[in-house]
Amino acid sequence: MTKLGRLYGLGIGPGDPELLTLKAHRILTTVPVIAYPSLENGKVLARAIVADYIRADQIEIPMPLPFSLERSSQPHYDIAAAKIADQLTAGRDVAVLCEGEPMLYGSFMYLFQRLAGRFETEVVPGISSTLASAAMLGAPITFRNDVLSIMPATLEAEALRDRLAVVDAAVIIKLGRHFAKIYQILEQLGLLDRALYIERVSQPNQRIVPITEVQAQEVPYWSLILIPSQTQPQ
Amino acid sequence: MTKLGRLYGLGIGPGDPELLTLKAHRILTTVPVIAYPSLENGKVLARAIVADYIRADQIEIPMPLPFSLERSSQPHYDIAAAKIADQLTAGRDVAVLCEGEPMLYGSFMYLFQRLAGRFETEVVPGISSTLASAAMLGAPITFRNDVLSIMPATLEAEALRDRLAVVDAAVIIKLGRHFAKIYQILEQLGLLDRALYIERVSQPNQRIVPITEVQAQEVPYWSLILIPSQTQPQ
Numbered sequence: 001m002t003k004l005g006r007l008y009g010l011g012i013g014p015g016d017p018e019l020l021t022l023k024a025h026r027i028l029t030t031v032p033v034i035a036y037p038s039l040e041n042g043k044v045l046a047r048a049i050v051a052d053y054i055r056a057d058q059i060e061i062p063m064p065l066p067f068s069l070e071r072s073s074q075p076h077y078d079i080a081a082a083k084i085a086d087q088l089t090a091g092r093d094v095a096v097l098c099e100g101e102p103m104l105y106g107s108f109m110y111l112f113q114r115l116a117g118r119f120e121t122e123v124v125p126g127i128s129s130t131l132a133s134a135a136m137l138g139a140p141i142t143f144r145n146d147v148l149s150i151m152p153a154t155l156e157a158e159a160l161r162d163r164l165a166v167v168d169a170a171v172i173i174k175l176g177r178h179f180a181k182i183y184q185i186l187e188q189l190g191l192l193d194r195a196l197y198i199e200r201v202s203q204p205n206q207r208i209v210p211i212t213e214v215q216a217q218e219v220p221y222w223s224l225i226l227i228p229s230q231t232q233p234q
Numbered sequence: 235m236t237k238l239g240r241l242y243g244l245g246i247g248p249g250d251p252e253l254l255t256l257k258a259h260r261i262l263t264t265v266p267v268i269a270y271p272s273l274e275n276g277k278v279l280a281r282a283i284v285a286d287y288i289r290a291d292q293i294e295i296p297m298p299l300p301f302s303l304e305r306s307s308q309p310h311y312d313i314a315a316a317k318i319a320d321q322l323t324a325g326r327d328v329a330v331l332c333e334g335e336p337m338l339y340g341s342f343m344y345l346f347q348r349l350a351g352r353f354e355t356e357v358v359p360g361i362s363s364t365l366a367s368a369a370m371l372g373a374p375i376t377f378r379n380d381v382l383s384i385m386p387a388t389l390e391a392e393a394l395r396d397r398l399a400v401v402d403a404a405v406i407i408k409l410g411r412h413f414a415k416i417y418q419i420l421e422q423l424g425l426l427d428r429a430l431y432i433e434r435v436s437q438p439n440q441r442i443v444p445i446t447e448v449q450a451q452e453v454p455y456w457s458l459i460l461i462p463s464q465t466q467p468q
Contacts, residue, residue, distance in 0.1 A: 011369070013255070021361065022259060023252035103368035103375050104382070112374065113466070123369035125436075127255065127359050134337035135245070135357035140346060141337050147397055148338070148384040155379050163381055202359075232347070 005033075005088035007119045008095040009102040009112060011126015012049050015203030019127045020050065027095055027124060028053055033087045035080070036097040037107055038062035045203075045222075046097035059087065061094075065107055081114040088119045101128040105152065105173070129201040130171045133226050137196050137208060142169045143231040153178035161185050169229040179219040183211070191227055199223040239267075239322040241353045242329040243336040243346060245360015246283050249437030253361045254284065261329055261358060262287055267321045269314070270331040271341055272296035279437075279456075280331035293321070295328075299341055315348040322353045335362040339386065339407070363435040364405045367460050371430050371442065376403045377465040387412035395419050403463040413453040417445070425461055433457040 008027050013019035020028070028034065028050060036046040047054075047062075054060070063080035066073040087094050102108040102123050115121065130150055134141045142148045146168040151160065153175045164170060164185060172182055186192045197214055199207040200222045211225065242261050247253035254262070262268065262284060270280040281288075281296075288294070297314035300307040321328050336342040336357050349355065364384055368375045376382045380402040385394065387409045398404060398419060406416055420426045431448055433441040434456045445459065 009369075016257070018257035018260070019255050019359065021247070021253050021255055023250070025256055026252070101365050101368075103373070104365060105376050105378070105380075106374075109374040109377065112372075116372065121372070123372065125253065125361050125366040125369040127361060128365055131335050131338060131362055131365070132359040134335075135243075135359040138346075138350065138355070138357065139337070140340075140343040142339050142384075143343065144339070145386055145389050146339075147386075147389070150376075150382040150384075152379055152381075155381070 002091040005092045007121040009108045009123040010095045011102050013127040014129035014132045014201045031093045031095045033059040033092050033094040035061035037065045077110045101126045139228045146229045170227040172225045175223045176221040180216040196226045236325040239326045241355040243342045243357040244329045247361040248363035248366045248435045265327045265329045267293040267328040269295035271299045311344045335360045373462045380463045404461040406459045409457045410455040414450040430460045
C-alpha cells in the first residue's frame with residue numbers, strides 16, 4: 001500500500017516573495033504538488049507571489065473557490081478537497097498556498113476541516129498583512145499593556161463602532177467597498193488623525209496615502225487601516 | 235563624508251530558525267553589524283535563534299536591556315541607541331534582532347523612536363508567536379466577521395475580564411506568573427474548554443499541554459493561551 005502524502009498549509013506572506021519563510025520556501029520548492037485558489041475577480045494572488053519559485057515539473061491544482069464564504073460555497077471546497085485527497089492518496093505531498101497567515105481569516109481553514117482528520121497535516125505560519133502593515137508604515141502597533149484588535153470591515157457599522165470605541169490599537173482589514181462606512185465611524189470616534197491607510201501591503205504596487213485623501217470608490221479589497229497605540233515608548 | 239549606515243529592525247520569528255523570512259535571512263547574513271538584547275534572566279533568545287547564521291567577522295553589539303519597560307529603563311535604551319548610532323555614523327549597516335514581529339510589543343520600538351529620525355530605517359516583519367501558535371496548535375483562529383483580540387496577561391484582572399467577556403477569538407500573551415489569574419477569569423467566563431495552552435512556540439522545547447494540566451508555578455514568560463473562534467468553517 002502506498003504511504004499517504006502529507007498536506008501542508010503554506011503561509012506565503014502578504015505579497016513580497018522575499019517575505020516567505022525559509023521553511024515555506026523549502027517546502028514549496030520540494031513538494032510534487034501545489035494547490036492554490038484561482039479566481040477571476042483579482043482578489044487572489046497566491047500563485048503570483050511565488051511564481052518565480054514554482055518548477056515546471058510540479059503538478060498544479062488551481063482551485064476555483066468562491067470568495068464570499070457563504071453556505072453555497074461548500075461544494076467548491078468539497079471539490080477542491082477531493083482533488084487534493086486524490087494526490088495525497090497517491091502518496092504525493094501537497095502544499096496549499098495561503099496568502100498571509102493560513103489560520104487567520106484564510107480559505108485554507110475550509111480545506112483543513114475537510115482533510116486534516118484523514119491526512120497528516122502541517123500548517124506553516126506566514127507573515128500576515130495585518131501585522132506587516134506596521135513595518136511598512138513605520139508605525140509601532142502596541143506597547144506594554146495595550147490590547148490589539150483585528151477586525152474585518154465587513155462587520156455591521158454598529159458592531160464596528162462599539163469595538164472601535166474602546167480599542168488601544170486596531171487593524172481594520174478587507175476594506176474594499178466598506179471604506180466609506182469605516183471612515184465615517186473613525187470620524188465620529190475622533191480616531192481619524194491616528195488612522196493610517198495602506199493598500200496591497202508589500203506587493204509591488206503597495207500604496208500609502210493619507211486617509212483623508214483616499215477615494216472611497218477606488219479602495220481595493222487588499223487594503224487596511226492601522227490605528228497604532230497612543231502609548232509612546234520612551 | 236562617509237555615507238551613513240542603514241538601520242534594520244529584523245523580525246526573526248518565534249524561535250524556529252527556519253521561520254525567518256528569506257529577506258531577514260539575506261539581511262542578517264550580509265550586514266556588518268548585528269545588535270540584540272542580552273539579559274541574564276533567560277527571557278531573551280534572539281541571538282540563540284539565529285546563532286547558526288551569524289558569521290565570525292560580523293560585529294556584535296549585545297544590548298543589556300531591562301525587561302520590564304519602566305521609566306527607569308530609559309538610560310539602557312539611550313546607551314544601546316548610542317552604540318548603534320556610532321556604527322551607523324561610521325557607515326555600517328546595523329541589524330537589530332527582534333523576536334517575533336518588531337512592531338508588536340517589541341523592545342525594538344524603543345530604539346526605533348531614538349534612531350529612525352536620524353538614520354534611514356527599515357523594519358522587516360517577522361512571524362509573531364501570537365499568530366504562529368495557531369499553526370502549531372492546529373487551531374484556526376478567526377473566520378469571516380470574527381474579531382481577534384491580542385492582550386498581555388499583565389493587564390489588571392478586571393480589564394482582562396471585561397475584554398475577554400466579549401471576544402470572538404483571543405490570544406493572551408506573556409503568561410508567566412499571571413497564569414493563575416488568567417485561568418480563574420477563563421473559568422468564570424466559561425471559556426476554559428475553548429482555551430489552548432502552548433509554551434515556547436516553535437522553539438526546540440515547545441510544549442502543548444491541556445490547560446487544566448498546567449502547573450501555574452511553572453509557566454514560563456514565553457507561553458500563551460489561544461481561544462479560537464467558535465465559528466466553524468463548513
